[in-house]
Amino acid sequence: MAIAAIVIFSNSLHKREVPVRADRVVRSSISSTIFTNGKVEPMQNFEAHAPAAATVKRVLVHEGDQVNGGQLLLQLDDAAARAEAARTLAQIKAGEADVNNVRSGGTREELLTNQSLLLKARTELDDAQRSVTAFRKLLQSGAASRAEVQTAEDRLKRAQAEVGLLQAKAVARYSPSEVSRVQAESSGARASYAAAQVLLRNLNVIAPWGGKVYSLPVKPTSYVAGGDLLIQVADLSSVQVRAFVDEPDIGKLLHGQAVSVTWDGLPGRVWQGSVTRVPATVIPRGSRTVGEVTCTVDNHDGTLLPNVDVNATITTSRHDNILTVPREATHVENSHTYVYEIRDGVLRRTEVQTGISNMTRTEILSGLQENAVVALSTANTQGLRDGMPVRVESN
Secondary structure, eight states: OHHHHHHHHHHHHHHHSEEEEEEEOEEEEEEEEEEEEEEEEEEEEEEEEOSSSEEEEEEOOOTTOEEOTTOEEEEEOOHHHHHHHHHHHHHHHHHHHHHHHHHHTSOHHHHHHHHHHHHHHHHHHHHHHHHHHHHHHHHHHTSSOHHHHHHHHHHHHHHHHHHHHHHHHHHHOSOHHHHHHHHHHHHHHHHHHHHHHHHHHHTEEEOSSOEEEEEOOOOTTOEEOTTOEEEEEEEEEEEEEEEEEEGGGGGGOOTTOEEEEEOTTSTTOEEEEEEEEOOSSOEEETTEEEEEEEEEEEOTTOOSOTTOEEEEEEEEEEEEEEEEEEGGGOEEETTEEEEEEEETTEEEEEEOEEEEEOSSEEEEEESOOTTOEEEEEESSSOOOOTTOBEEEOOO
16 A cells, blocks of 8 residues: 555656756757848949930940940930031130230231221321421411311310220220120030030040949830930949838947848858948938948959849957857746756756857856756746746657
């Protein structure tokens, strides 16, 4: 009877043990990461836009072509621009002639005419002067009247005035306002011609550096308005990913952190890069508040295309050869972190200090020894508690 009682009591104890899932404290490596989305942008990008309304005359490349610096990519019809350049060149020549006329006092014909008139006026002035002298002497001898003297003097005054007017025309024919107007018209013509020359050059689109043509929205005979996009060329050996990190994670970001990029367009492919600029502010993006992070990504084969949406994983920290437990083994209460360590078949609440975590494991800084066994959860709906007798279920 005594032996039977002992067996029954032992079975009763065994039945009170709660089956649990458990794992050991092991050494491993942990990378703390931020997973987010972003968009690919070329780092060295060339965009050509139509400088004016025109027709596409020639397209010399195709989308996806690799081009060299200095290579002619496409041409717009330049007939109207050449006509405008010729018109403004004619204005320049006319303006130069006007400026020369102003500086010299008039055209050659006007100058010759003025010189002839001045010569005649001076002859008239000399004759009038002699006449006044003669009539004044005759007046003294009574051979001439005061009226005759007055007539001679009036003639002299008219001759003097005519000479003065013609002399003024010879040295200062144009007023300051007329001089300013002619100079302004000449300067305007030069500016218009320079603009016409720039327009003519821009109608021929030339690659400033080597790269890949990744956007070519026009074709020969297409009509484009001023400002329309003609072509985009970029060096895609290295691209920039603009990623959007949620506000709570921004403080973890540092310049130089490693970045892994994936694109749904090429499943299984991973591109590597690093953080080049951390957010300086936050912005709303849909229902999220995010900071913009820029990352430089190696794209030596050019397979990662501009403007595509990608996934970005930023490694904010990495610790190697550290004690770790499954993340679900840790619990937090009143700012204290603890685990349920299994010792002699009983759960013992053990406070721990933790470090970084990833999606599956957490670093243990203190409180546990390597190979210690910690409970994860019960095999039923019962919660874990300190002092609970447990039985580890095999996986």
